[in-house]
Amino acid sequence: MDASSAQTKERLVVVGNGMVSLRFLERLTERAPGRFDVTVVGAEPVAAYNRVLLSSLLGGEVDEAACGFRGLDWYAEHGIRLITGAPVTTIDRENGLVVVGETHVLPFDRLVLAVGSLPIRLPLPGADLPGVVTFRDFADVAAIRAAAVEHARAIVIGGGLLGLEAAVGLARLGVDTTLLHVMDRVMERQLDHNAARLVKAAMEARGVKMLLSANTACIEGDGRVERLVLKDGTVLPADLVVMSVGIKPSTALAQECGLEIGRGIKVDDRMTTSDPNIFALGECAEHRGIAYGLVEPAYEQADVLSRHLIGEEAAYCGTSLATSLKVSGLPVFSAGVVDTPDGAEAVVLHDAAAGLYRKLTIEDGRLTGALFVGDISEQARCKELIRTGVALAAEDRDDLMFGTPAATPTKTSLAA
Template structure:
């Protein structure tokens, strides 16, 4: 039979209780919800962002009127409860009685008001609910001076919010440093400094004597005799449990309403939850234990066994730009030792408190990225003796792991708590990601992680990154192929750092699961090795796609196309005659002009290739590398030689560039162009590297593409001379060769590393530019030669193009 449940107070704790009840058994209770505020449940811990203007009230509503209606909750909002009668089991509201089978008191807390003279003047506001927040926003709109009494969590958030809204803000704090319950003196100092930088005045050891004013607050008088002008006074010195109804009903009340581990009060059918309760001597002000209580209470109401336990709590301040974290106990004592790290220049302070080889407290300011990890160590009582030396540097430095910024998150154990508000641990989030929650919204919907105060959003996003790769939708750190778990970047890094100079070394040292890779990884590894070790490693033709092995493009019928190089698109009658002769001699069915300003001979039989090359070589023609992940063409316009608009010798520079770069292997194809003026007839601004000549020199553009994707270039730099242009382009080619993943065109690689980084490396740092150009030249000492000539002249290589045997001929009997 459905029982009647009455809940007094629509706050975050009772909101959670209702959710749990509806989830478990929607028909168990007929719920009536009283709230003194004329509205339902909203996310109270987000009031600070509302105050500062970063969010609106609508954004922090957690349960709308429609939600209550949909779930059959009877709402009596804006109605105070006058009395509880535990004998008759009736709640008396301002507008009438409601009988109950079970009652939940969730009246929360009331702000503590210092009873100084003038505390009840208009213009004195506490900071507790939306009405207070709106009152502050309204007051701030008039500008003027605000005095915030109380330098704890709430007071500082109020101060920061009012400052954001343009008020002149002073914080008064009774103790020697801010947030003394959560921070030690050093961290309190840094916090004070940050607040002062924002223009907030902080007065510590400041006791309020009176609030002055006739009709409204005008000033605050301190014990020291100092008077501070004030148009608005915010009292944020603390909260006390709201116990009035419980006391009147003769329930056991100490500082809060006393409850047992099942959240039951001294009266059998009356429960209490949230900030109004006291359990085992503890009061509760943060949301995480409230949510724990809510779960326990829901279970108790449904007759399920469960028990509330008090857990360690960590604190973060929700003031944008003030990054602080504190957890555990950090009072000094003889049996305790400190590990302290300070970086004054960056305003970073970290202190760990250790007792009996266990971490018992942590305070951090300025860099709180490792907070969750330390908090985990405190909660679990982990023995830290072995990692004591490097403990303060966080999880990234344990076990010699790399300094990857994400590794700290990756290193967290599965049970590490990520979202303190909702008690969500890492493994819950990662399993949600694995079951398809691939963005922040989905994580919030499925786990509630980062759905309350939001300070763990960064961590959740990093987990998404760690679990899914760089891009939430498109995992980017995926392995090269099924032969390894390593990504392209990992393989490149390890080839360099471990000085792996052969394929065998890569397979062995990097734990390849196949004997010699596959058609995906082996060409990549072959390229990485020859790019990093040009002198030590020899290019392996058997690790290349057929086109690069046979130096011609395979066609769909198994024949090949042959494209001789025409430097800068310039040719001669003799060359054209040689091409025509070769086309005749080898029955070339199709002769075509390419977009790269040269001639393509299509339909050549594989067996004929070496002989045809030898013929072309005799006329001075060499491979055009129209087949390679390497330099293709340098397209040019005619420039100053003939054109009336030309500003420089674009053809000459194109030829120089092509002669400089040809033969080099690159991660993907590399196409260049040089235009003699900004009319850009050579279409330089859609090439991998393009030069646009201007009167004063040469603009070097990079990152264009006109293939599967169309992309205009971006300007890398402008130089005055051809020599500089060639050096910059050599360096650009080399930095791309050394860093990009195999099969990334320059534009794709730039999207990963950013043009700014490339500029730093080769535009700003001229020494590095020169070094890169020199390394390119070193590699070119091996590769700047014609592969056609090599293949045509070497009889063993030449033989590879012919069948091994022909058994179709009749053998003699």
């Protein structure tokens, strides 16, 4: 590529090099290879990696290399300039400049903000003591592993997915691990009480102690963490406290340069911010009042923006939320409403001994919620029915609850 051709290309700067940023770059280079002069800036010292594998990394099942997506050669082959370990400090919208660190300046014609989110730290007394960490990136995993020495006692605060994963990872290391959750069930946004009990049992089978309805008052220690005190007066010895109580969109950069902010960076259906040359994707973005904290909506947004930037008609209209994952080795699927609303019908199959639970929530003849634990083979059909809102056919109830005749799970598969 000669200098004259480079000068004719639009300069595209992407701030953030996480999973969503990479998905956007993959789609953009597939659709319009070489069309933009692309620079990507990531604050972490490594290229994009799979955060879903952090608990496996913590537990020693995989190494950092196995978490990576694309090698540096992929960026080079696609003409993408990659800058790592360098946080963006300023966005100058008027002059179209991004300042990296103290002195490095990148001009842009189009700017994409894929800066993700920040882990929430509870404002507790003692929360700043050494030994209190979050669980969000490679650096957090390294800090946790360094503290997880022999005979260490760890407490994880937070019964969402990341909290459960952190606790399982610590238990795999042989660490005495207790998980605290302020609610009366884990993953209350995705699970009802029956499903949550199965997940709790699976966690306990992995060696994790579970304390529900547990509200933390403070963290104490002389120079570093030594104990955690609950509001009911219970004192729990601790050498390590992992806070995993949620995330908040990273909006500081956008706010400082005057973009419109709500819970996240506000975007329209084409992922455009209040500045027509600046776009936002993923956990940092707020679309129609919703800031999604999941990968699936972010990937859909990345696809829409890649199409929009090359002139195709594309619009993001929101995502019908569904969660499909493994919690402590137990398959879980949740979509639509979780707790049965008044006037709705709940169709339930529950076999605690087999670790199997299925619930369909039906309102006005339509599927509005599905919750499966232990066997999730009908998840795709459920997602489609909830998304479209079509009326259930006569055979749908049996097929969704027990599987279609050709795909009925065996007893062995249910207990696996």
